[in-house]
Amino acid sequence: MAIQYTPVSAIPKIVANMKRSFLTHRTQSLEFRKEQRKASSAIFLSVRALLRAVNENEDAMVEAIRTDLNRHKDNEIPTIKKAIQGFIDNLEDLTKQTNVAGFHEKDECSIRLSPLGTVLIIGAWNFPMMLNIEPMAGAIAAGNNVVLKPSEVSAHSAQLLTQMIERYMDPQVVQVVNGAVEETSALLKERFDHIFYTGGTEVGRIVMVAAAKNLTPVTLELGGKCPVIVTEHTDIAKAAQAIAGIKTLNCGQVCLTVDYVLCPKHLRESLIQGCIATWKHMFTEDAGSCATYPKIINARQHARLEKLLATVKQQNTVVFGGRSDASQRFIEPTIVTGVTLKDEIMQDEIFGPILPIVDCDNLQDAIDIINQNEHPLALYVFSDDKAEIEKVIRETRSGGVTVNQIATHCYNHNLPFGGVGNSGIGNYHGKFSIDTFSHKRAVMIRSQAHL
Ligand code: NAD
Secondary structure, three states: OOOOOOOHHHHHHHHHHHHHHHOOOHHHOHHHHHOOEEOOOOOEEOHHHHHHHHHHOHHHHHHHHHHHHOOOOOOOHHHHHHHHHHHHHHHHHHHOOEEEOOOOOOOEEEEEEEEOOEEEEEOOOOOOOHHHHHHHHHHHHOOOEEEEEOOOOOHHHHHHHHHHHHHHOOOOOEEEOOOOHHHHHHHHHOOOOEEEEEOOHHHHHHHHHHHHHOOOOEEEEOOOOOEEEEOOOOOHHHHHHHHHHHHHHHHHOOOOOOOEEEEEHHHHHHHHHHHHHHHHHHHOOOHHHOOOOOOOOOHHHHHHHHHHHHHHHHHOEEEEOOOEEHHHOEEOOEEEEOOOOOOHHHOOOOOOOEEEEEEEOOHHHHHHHHHHOOOOOEEEEEOOOHHHHHHHHHHOOOOEEEEOOOOHHHHOOOOOEOOOHHHEEOOEOOHHHHHHOEEEEEEEEOOHHHO
């Protein structure tokens, strides 16, 4: 399915309209941002309208995600709802000014969070609802206008999102631009007050270069190779279950998925058997004939993974899986051993259901390997030993850490979500979204009586 792209010639006008609309200052009012205030055109504008859009289109959203990704179990919508509800419940608190002491005791000094203006949000395809709606909710809650560019790769989701926004949201507050490289490049020529991008690191660089020309601040939510350390002090069956589960969620097309495992040699076999047992339980003996096994998003991504599999078969040992079928966009859950850091599989983010296991002699060895790579978006440890856990946290760097689970830190909106170094710049979720989409304005008011 192809979505209708926004004509490139229309893009400057769309952006100019949003900027003009921001200058009406309507979005400054919390009531306006939060409540269902019906505009004359019967379009609700506000965070609550966004929640209503999600609530009333849940089935259609699940279906669009299923069509795009063959993901049968939805895990995006409850998270989205919780995130929006969090803004509704806490908006006063999240946006209130902080009063601070002045030079003079009669000075009124405060830090006020002011909206940035018109924000460009560029979403990725792998969680096609969440990666658009959550940043958008944060930007609106902070009082901004939004131009949203969903990924063209998840076309059904982009189409539905466009319809939802057109139907429920005030066009003076949110506009959707659909398209691919040409349209996104046209958007990036415009001057925004902030750009929030989710996607791969290479395009992240393109976004940042374009933003630099206008000194536009950016948030870059990127990817990377997220490692998991399995230590001797762990229940290996539970670790295997968690690792195998995340590696096939979305067919491994998850920014927070485990990219590779660092494991002591003598635990390797138990880990492999645990992963295989988990996959057989989830997808029967043959994932290829299991209707609920997810697909690779498109032919281009499938071809990339097939090429990687071919190299892996030459350089490493495939101990499980290894099959693929381009006509079904199928890649079998695959485990690879005999892996060194120089191998192809260790160069870039895998973004598919191929799991390399790297042998390590001890915990220090595992930490040293992690520190030879770029800082990942997340790092995981399976261990029951507090000292081991603290050592890993202290001696490595990553966007976030989850211990004895995978990716769960991302679902707690009291925690910031974002990368560090090559895995990203900035963060969002809950209060951190408000910070990202606000300017901390220093205000000092001295009364005339004290001049
Ligand atoms: P993608 O292909 O959908 O690209 C992301 C966005 O960039 C899209 O809107 C696309 O239209 C636009 N784009 C693509 N090429 C462009 C170009 N040359 N110029 C301007 N814009 C362009 O998504 P992707 O990059 O394949 O996404 C997968 C990557 O995203 C992985 O690396 C993954 O780890 C990362 N990711 C990160 C997060 C996070 O929250 N940190 C979440 C999801 C995905």
